[in-house]
Amino acid sequence: MKDNVKSGALTEVTFFILLSLYVPKHGYAIMQFIEEKTGGRLILGAGSLYGAINTLTEKGWIEPFGEEGRTKEYVITPFGREIAEKELRRLKELTAIASEIVGGNCA
Amino acid sequence: MSLKKNRYFAGFMGAQAKWLNSMSKKGYRLIKTGKLQYEFDECEPDKYVYTVEYVGDKSREESDKYKEFLESIGYRVFYKNITLDYSPGKITYRPWAEKGGRISTTRSTLFKELLIIEKENDGTPFELHTEKEDKANYYKRLSQPWYYLVFLFLLFAILAWPLIPGVIALAALALLSIVPIIIAEVKIHKLKKENQLEE
Numbered sequence: 001m002k003d004n005v006k007s008g009a010l011t012e013v014t015f016f017i018l019l020s021l022y023v024p025k026h027g028y029a030i031m032q033f034i035e036e037k038t039g040g041r042l043i044l045g046a047g048s049l050y051g052a053i054n055t056l057t058e059k060g061w062i063e064p065f066g067e068e069g070r071t072k073e074y075v076i077t078p079f080g081r082e083i084a085e086k087e088l089r090r091l092k093e094l095t096a097i098a099s100e101i102v103g104g105n106c107a
Numbered sequence: 108m109s110l111k112k113n114r115y116f117a118g119f120m121g122a123q124a125k126w127l128n129s130m131s132k133k134g135y136r137l138i139k140t141g142k143l144q145y146e147f148d149e150c151e152p153d154k155y156v157y158t159v160e161y162v163g164d165k166s167r168e169e170s171d172k173y174k175e176f177l178e179s180i181g182y183r184v185f186y187k188n189i190t191l192d193y194s195p196g197k198i199t200y201r202p203w204a205e206k207g208g209r210i211s212t213t214r215s216t217l218f219k220e221l222l223i224i225e226k227e228n229d230g231t232p233f234e235l236h237t238e239k240e241d242k243a244n245y246y247k248r249l250s251q252p253w254y255y256l257v258f259l260f261l262l263f264a265i266l267a268w269p270l271i272p273g274v275i276a277l278a279a280l281a282l283l284s285i286v287p288i289i290i291a292e293v294k295i296h297k298l299k300k301e302n303q304l305e306e
Contacts, residue, residue, distance in 0.1 A: 044237055
């Protein structure tokens with residue numbers, strides 16, 4: 001995944017996975033979370049999710065949660081929370097600037 | 108009543124998935140796979156959809172892990188072979204595979220090069236790879252073995268000298284083996300371009 005390159009921006013899917021894991025979830029629940037929150041606009045395939053989970057675990061942004069069972073659960077790490085908060089600040093700044101320019105009085 | 112059918116799709120994964128989906132439309136659900144044989148149970152037509160994925164470059168441990176993950180999502184997963192039963196000693200060398208998968212035997216990854224994955228039909232297309240970068244990685248993995256084939260055919264073509272018909276036949280095989288590489292590279296190139304446009 002192409003996260004955190006120069007701007008520090010996350011891909012949409014990465015950000016959603018991090019957000020979904022503020023509450024521990026297994027793979028299927030992550031997919032459902034993303035589909036529900038975006039009203040079906042964003043659908044994550046299981047193969048891509050598998051890759052993302054491995055990458056994010058390696059980065060230390062998420063980690064396995066609880067007992068190793070057949071349906072493994074994951075949860076966001078404190079470092080992952082930092083990343084998510086940083087991304088939220090970046091997006092807020094972006095929307096503030098955009099509202100000022102595009103939205104006029106909406107700002 | 109179960110139904111048994113013999114088919115062999117080699118590495119044509121799209122064709123295999125298409126056939127399984129057409130069986131599902133007729134009301135047959137896959138219950139067992141053999142090297143050439145597929146066994147089906149009767150079920151409600153179109154209740155399940157299938158897709159086929161290449162795992163022949165993974166170690167047994169990795170492909171088992173991936174299979175378990177897909178099962179935890181709620182899918183049914185079958186191992187399926189690309190290779191047939193002709194390799195002497197039931198062992199093959201796969202230089203393109205990851206560590207742990209390069210020497211392939213019946214105890215490890217031989218005859219388990221593919222996964223057939225089944226999910227309940229919810230009307231949406233069954234796509235495992237939805238992210239552009241992940242898709243590009245998958246195409247790259249698919250094209251790896253073909254580089255080795257091209258190299259081998261070219262090597263044999265040189266060794267066949269001065270037997271001209273042999274050289275021509277082997278060179279033609281090398282050329283044919285380039286086709287899948289080109290197809291994969293075109294797809295990867297398109298994905299990269301799309302990715303750049305979005306950034």
